Amino acid sequence: MMKILMLVCDGMADRPIEDFGGKTPLEVSMKENMDAIASRGICGIMDPIAPGVRVGSDTTHLALLGYDPYMYYTGRGPFEALGAGLEVRKGDVAFRVNFATVDEDMVVKDRRAGRINKGTADLAQAVNEISLPGVDFVFKESTGHRGALVFRGDHLSSKVSDSDPHEIGKKIMEVKPLDGSRDATRTADLANEFIRKSHEVLKRHRVNEERRAKGLKPANMLLLRGCGVAMDIPYFEEKYGITGSCMTTTGLIKGIARSVGLELVETPEGYRDRVMTAQKVLEEKDFLLLNIKEPDEAAHDMNPERKIELIEAIDEALAPLVDFVEENYMVLLSDHTTSSSYGDHTGDPVPIIIAGPEVRVDDIKTFDERKAAKGGLGRIRGRDIMQIMLDLLNKSEKFGA
Amino acid sequence: MMKILMLVCDGMADRPIEDFGGKTPLEVSMKENMDAIASRGICGIMDPIAPGVRVGSDTTHLALLGYDPYMYYTGRGPFEALGAGLEVRKGDVAFRVNFATVDEDMVVKDRRAGRINKGTADLAQAVNEISLPGVDFVFKESTGHRGALVFRGDHLSSKVSDSDPHEIGKKIMEVKPLDGSRDATRTADLANEFIRKSHEVLKRHRVNEERRAKGLKPANMLLLRGCGVAMDIPYFEEKYGITGSCMTTTGLIKGIARSVGLELVETPEGYRDRVMTAQKVLEEKDFLLLNIKEPDEAAHDMNPERKIELIEAIDEALAPLVDFVEENYMVLLSDHTTSSSYGDHTGDPVPIIIAGPEVRVDDIKTFDERKAAKGGLGRIRGRDIMQIMLDLLNKSEKFGA
Numbered sequence: 067m068m069k070i071l072m073l074v075c076d077g078m079a080d081r082p083i084e085d086f087g088g089k090t091p092l093e094v095s096m097k098e099n100m101d102a103i104a105s106r107g108i109c110g111i112m113d114p115i116a117p118g119v120r121v122g123s124d125t126t127h128l129a130l131l132g133y134d135p136y137m138y139y140t141g142r143g144p145f146e147a148l149g150a151g152l153e154v155r156k157g158d159v160a161f162r163v164n165f166a167t168v169d170e171d172m173v174v175k176d177r178r179a180g181r182i183n184k185g186t187a188d189l190a191q192a193v194n195e196i197s198l199p200g201v202d203f204v205f206k207e208s209t210g211h212r213g214a215l216v217f218r219g220d221h222l223s224s225k226v227s228d229s230d231p232h233e234i235g236k237k238i239m240e241v242k243p244l245d246g247s248r249d250a251t252r253t254a255d256l257a258n259e260f261i262r263k264s265h266e267v268l269k270r271h272r273v274n275e276e277r278r279a280k281g282l283k284p285a286n287m288l289l290l291r292g293c294g295v296a297m298d299i300p301y302f303e304e305k306y307g308i309t310g311s312c313m314t315t316t317g318l319i320k321g322i323a324r325s326v327g328l329e330l331v332e333t334p335e336g337y338r339d340r341v342m343t344a345q346k347v348l349e350e351k352d353f354l355l356l357n358i359k360e361p362d363e364a365a366h367d368m369n370p371e372r373k374i375e376l377i378e379a380i381d382e383a384l385a386p387l388v389d390f391v392e393e394n395y396m397v398l399l400s401d402h403t404t405s406s407s408y409g410d411h412t413g414d415p416v417p418i419i420i421a422g423p424e425v426r427v428d429d430i431k432t433f434d435e436r437k438a439a440k441g442g443l444g445r446i447r448g449r450d451i452m453q454i455m456l457d458l459l460n461k462s463e464k465f466g467a
Numbered sequence: 468m469m470k471i472l473m474l475v476c477d478g479m480a481d482r483p484i485e486d487f488g489g490k491t492p493l494e495v496s497m498k499e500n501m502d503a504i505a506s507r508g509i510c511g512i513m514d515p516i517a518p519g520v521r522v523g524s525d526t527t528h529l530a531l532l533g534y535d536p537y538m539y540y541t542g543r544g545p546f547e548a549l550g551a552g553l554e555v556r557k558g559d560v561a562f563r564v565n566f567a568t569v570d571e572d573m574v575v576k577d578r579r580a581g582r583i584n585k586g587t588a589d590l591a592q593a594v595n596e597i598s599l600p601g602v603d604f605v606f607k608e609s610t611g612h613r614g615a616l617v618f619r620g621d622h623l624s625s626k627v628s629d630s631d632p633h634e635i636g637k638k639i640m641e642v643k644p645l646d647g648s649r650d651a652t653r654t655a656d657l658a659n660e661f662i663r664k665s666h667e668v669l670k671r672h673r674v675n676e677e678r679r680a681k682g683l684k685p686a687n688m689l690l691l692r693g694c695g696v697a698m699d700i701p702y703f704e705e706k707y708g709i710t711g712s713c714m715t716t717t718g719l720i721k722g723i724a725r726s727v728g729l730e731l732v733e734t735p736e737g738y739r740d741r742v743m744t745a746q747k748v749l750e751e752k753d754f755l756l757l758n759i760k761e762p763d764e765a766a767h768d769m770n771p772e773r774k775i776e777l778i779e780a781i782d783e784a785l786a787p788l789v790d791f792v793e794e795n796y797m798v799l800l801s802d803h804t805t806s807s808s809y810g811d812h813t814g815d816p817v818p819i820i821i822a823g824p825e826v827r828v829d830d831i832k833t834f835d836e837r838k839a840a841k842g843g844l845g846r847i848r849g850r851d852i853m854q855i856m857l858d859l860l861n862k863s864e865k866f867g868a
Contacts, residue, residue, distance in 0.1 A: 081825045088828065115866065117847050118854030122867025135867065142868045292868065318868065407825070411865060413858030414827070435827055436843060445845030 068423065069348040070308075070455050071390065072130065072355045072397045075380060076123060076316075077362025077404030079416040079435055083370050084407075091361075091373040091406065092417070093434040097381035100419075100433040102388045103398055107421025109430040110443020112451070113413075114402050120413040123362070126401045127322045129448030131355070132306075133299060138325075140224050141294025142318065147214035149321030150206050154296045159222040159253060162292040163205065163213040164230065165189070165285035168265075172238050172287075174231055178211040180283035185273035186213065189285055192271055196263045201256050205264075205288070208317050215290065217256060223249035228291035229261055241290060257290055264288050301327035306456055308352035313344060319357050328355065337383030345386065348394070352459075357401075365404035373406060395422030395458055397451060398433070415445065424458060469824065470749040471709075471856050472791065473531065473756045473798045476781060477524060477717075478763025478805030480817040480836055484771050485808075492762075492774040492807065493818070493835040498782035501820075501834040503789045504799055508822025510831040511844025513852070514814075515803050521814040524763070527802045528723045530849030532703060532756070539726075541625050542695025543719065548615035550722030551607050555697045560623040560654060563693040564606065564614040565631065566590070566686035569666075573638050573688075578631070579612040581684035586674035587614065590686055593672055597664045602657050606665075606689070609718050616691065618657060624650035629692035630662055642691060658691055665689050702728035707857055709753035714745060720758050729756065738784030746787065749795070753860075758802075766805035774807060796823030796859055798852060799834070816846065825859060 080090040113119065114126035115135065124145055125135040143160035154160060165186060167176040186207035193205045201219040208214060225244040231237065241257040243250030265287055268274060274284035302310045305326075312323035313331040320330055331347050334340050337358070344356050358380055364372040387396060399418040402411045417438030428442035439445075446454075456462045481491040514520065515527035516536065525546055526536040540546075544561035555561060566587060568577040587608035594606045602620040609615060626645040632638065642658040644651035666688055669675060675685035703711045706727075713724035714732040721731055732748050735741050738759070745757050759781055765773040788797060800819040803812050818839030829843035840846075847855075857863045 082827055090827070111843075111845060116854065117851035118856070118858045118863065120858055120863045120865045122865055125867030139867060405825075405861075408861050410861075412861070413854065413863055436829060439827075439829070439843040439845065440841075445847070 067352060068459060069394045070353045070397070070459070071344060071348060071387070071394065072353070074127070074130065074355065074357045074399060074401045075361050075377070076357055076359045076401055077365050077411065078373070078377060078400035079403040079414065080365060080370065080373070081403065081405045081407060081412065081414060086370065090435050091370045092377060093436065095374050095377040095381070097377060097433065099381050099384035099388055100398065101431060103384070103391060103396065103421050104419050104433040105431045106388070106391050106427060107419040108425045108428045108443050109417065109419050109433065109438040109441025111415040111435070111439045111445050112399060112418045112448060113415050113445065114448040116447065117415065118413040120411055121402050122411065123316070123401055124318050124322055126448055127319055127357070130401065130451055131302060131322070131326055132449055132452035133326065134449065138297045138299050139294070140297070142292035143214065143224070143294040144296040145318055145321030145325060146208070146292065147206070147216050147321065148324040149317035149319070150208035150212070150214045152204055152206050152214055152216055154216055155218065156296055156298040157222070158296040159217045159224050160294060160296065161215045161257070161290040163215050164289040165211045165213065166287045166289045167283040167285065168238060168287040174234055174236055174238060174287070174289070176283050177230070177234060177289065179285035181211060182285045183210050186285065188273050189268060189271055192267050193264045193288070196260070196267060198256055198259055203260065211285070212317065213288070215260070215288070217253065221249045221252055223247055223253045224293045224295035225250040226254045226257060226293050229257065230289035230291040238287065238289065261288060261290065299325050303327060306452065307461060308459070310353035310355070311347050311351045312355040312357070313340065313347070314357035314359070316357060316359050323355065337380050341383045341386060345390065362404050365406045366409055368406055368409045370406035391421040393423065395420070395455060397455065418443065418446070420454065422458060468753060469860060470795045471754045471798070471860070472745060472749060472788070472795065473754070475528070475531065475756065475758045475800060475802045476762050476778070477758055477760045477802055478766050478812065479774070479778060479801035480804040480815065481766060481771065481774065482804065482806045482808060482813060482815060487771065491836050492771045493778060494837065496775050496778040496782070498778060498834065500782050500785035500789055501799065502832060504785070504792060504797065504822050505820050505834040506832045507789070507792050507828060508820040509826045509829050509844050510818065510820050510834065510839040510842025512816040512836070512840045512846050513800060513819045513849060514816045514846065515849040517848065518816065519814040521812055522803050523812065524717065524802055525719050525723055527849055528720055528758070531802065531852055532723070532727055533706065533850055533853035534700060534727065535850065539698045539700050540695070541698070543693035544615065544625070544695040545697040546719055546722030546726060547609070547693065548607070548617050548722065549725040550718035550720070551609035551613070551615045553605055553607050553615055553617055555617060556619065557697055557699045558623070559697045560618045560625050561695060561697065562616045562658070562691040564616050565690040566612045566614065567688045567690045568684040568686065569639060569688040575632055575635055575637055575639060575688070575690070577684050578635060578690065580686035582612060583686045584611050587686065589674050590669060590672055593668050594665045594689070597661070597668060599657055599660055604661065612686070613718065614689070616661070616689070618654065622650045622653055624648055624654045625694045625696035626651040627655045627658060627694050630658065631690035631692040639688065639690065662689060662691065700726050704728060707853065708862060709860070711754035711756070712748050712752045713756040713758070714741065714748070715756070715758035715760070717758065717760050724756065738781050742784045742787060746791065763805050766807045767810055769807055769810045771807035792822040794824065796821070796856060798856065819844065819847070821855065823859060
């Protein structure tokens with residue numbers, strides 16, 4: 067059977083940049099392999115959700131996998147928890163968590179506890195020994211200063227605010243119910259009790275004593291944010307009747323992939339190895355979502371020159387895929403625009419190629435934001451893609467007779 | 468902060484006209500400033516609501532401001548009433564009204580009472596002295612033969628028919644309930660009583676005696692139509708977090724603007740003065756909707772030559788805006804197609820330009836229906852525009868992380 071590779075170059079699309087004579091990083095880049103794939107495919111522009119809607123990588127990846135984010139996304143917490151390797155069941159309420167440093171007055175001195183990257187498993191173990199009345203919870207450390215907290219039980223709600231003040235020099239916030247429901251009030255109370263009790267445990271923990279001794283900031287506070295409730299999301303394999311995997315370095319996208327049952331594949335270091343591994347995975351699986359995060363990071367750092375370097379490095383690694391699309395399908399796209407001038411995601415559409423044996427190859431031979439807009443796909447939406455791909459495999463259901 | 472000017476050339480788009488060798492008025496017009504703005508922007512075509520849906524100026528302006536007309540538009544009445552300066556609250560039921568002339572048999576002799584334009588305030592004052600059991604009402608004259616009637620109270624419904632037969636030589640119609648509800652029956656009864664009682668007052672009013680003496684047609688009947696219920700529409704400033712105004716000569720569009728809380732600005736006579744005032748308003752406000760009505764009127768009059776003259780006159784006045792879009796954003800569009808052959812609105816898409824500092828300028832350098840269709844925006848919808856504009860200002864909310 068033909069396979070589908072969905073290659074997401076995260077945040078690769080950009081706005082015109084004055085220093086580049088009004089061109090985008092993608093327009094300036096040398097990218098002969100992307101262009102060769104464009105020549106073998108049909109191009110277009112894609113609104114991740116809808117025109118002008120500014121999306122996160124999480125919501126857009128849900129859409130790219132064919133799931134309505136307005137239905138399945140209530141907050142980042144459950145996906146972050148899944149990405150951290152926690153089990154999350156329908157109805158669980160989850161938060162993203164930062165290990166942070168506060169002073170005696172609960173004023174945040176460092177939202178990342180001096181970018182702590184050791185000892186967080188020990189700290190998490192101690193936190194899990196707390197008891198909270200009437201609710202089960204699991205807290206788990208993730209990469210660096212990150213972690214996730216899952217509450218499980220009846221009468222929980224995701225409609226609660228963050229404890230994270232999102233700014234240094236401010237006191238931590240009380241978690242508050244965001245609607246008038248008793249469940250939200252109860253969940254906020256539980257979260258505040260968790261925060262108090264975990265602070266007591268953390269501030270006198272051996273790991274933090276050692277950090278203080280070394281002049282490092284103690285990880286004495288857990289900042290909670292992005293509360294969401296886990297939904298009952300249909301699994302990818304059941305929804306489409308094909309098997310799938312995901313390769314990504316990003317915890318949150320791992321969480322999105324896990325939420326729909328995609329198997330996670332280790333990401334090798336270099337781009338060539340990632341592409342080689344991707345092809346290997348596709349010997350077994352029908353579908354692989356490969357997310358390459360780095361272009362997005364360069365744009366968040368407002369460094370378009372770095373973005374160009376990364377695009378060119380990725381492009382070099384894509385050489386084997388020019389042949390791949392003779393026999394298989396590939397979707398090459400950016401998941402959203404990340405403006406190197408603004409330093410964040412914007413709602414502009416992104417360029418997309420669908421290449422493979424039976425697409426109506428158009429006359430676009432260069433892959434960038436403006437050229438793709440003249441392609442045969444026209445302007446589509448993120449949620450259209452899986453339908454199109456499934457149909458190209460002749461695996462879609464007929465609606466009607 | 469950068470500003471947004473939304474310039475709506477009402478009904479400017481047209482269908483191909485045989486006498487023009489199959490070109491549209493916009494394609495035939497000399498319009499160097501519109502073309503210059505196109506050269507500095509990204510073009511496309513827009514369906515006001517959806518492909519082929521034939522819209523009014525009211526529904527399309529709601530959509531252009533980002534409101535779903537299927538949710539907020541139940542009839543023209545409430546917007547006409549707002550445009551006439553009446554206060555309209557959620558739940559009020561309102562009608563458009565014409566001052567008209569009927570004979571003793573209630574047969575309509577003139578639907579506009581000889582285009583009456585004096586004395587209507589006096590007539591309205593007398594009408595407001597009527598009493599109707601169990602309901603508050605206000606009737607107000609508007610420009611010329613127009614007016615609006617608002618009912619306020621419990622158990623009202625907008626599901627009632629017109630009394631206006633929409634034709635000369637026919638008897639006025641009884642207002643009838645359009646569904647089986649008791650509220651609709653009650654509202655129809657109240658409307659019919661209002662019609663009877665107002666006719667009694669009007670037919671012997673001094674203003675009409677004077678008109679008869681001068682050989683003018685008396686305004687002895689109020690024709691009711693376009694009943695709608697006022698909805699709870701979120702205000703523009705709350706929805707988008709930016710301030711806004713509207714400049715229009717049309718009562719109905721004034722009503723749309725008032726319904727979302729846009730401040731109304733007086734419209735100067737000449738196009739140059741309108742553009743100058745628009746720029747002045749934008750020194751204070753973030754957003755201005757400028758509606759220029761005349762091209763639509765020419766098309767309703769089936770006069771495409773006149774439409775060309777108007778387009779060229781508007782274009783001349785746009786010279787200052789070519790510089791404006793170096794620092795600010797502008798949306799230039801027609802709100803709907805008005806066919807000069809058919810003499811009414813049609814459901815064809817309209818050409819649109821979005822120009823400003825960070826748009827992905829495309830290669831379209833001529834602004835018309837066919838050229839715009841090849842532009843970088845592709846095909847969008849009316850309700851997409853405010854999302855896109857807000858995003859260009861980097862003021863949109865991020866959905867996800």
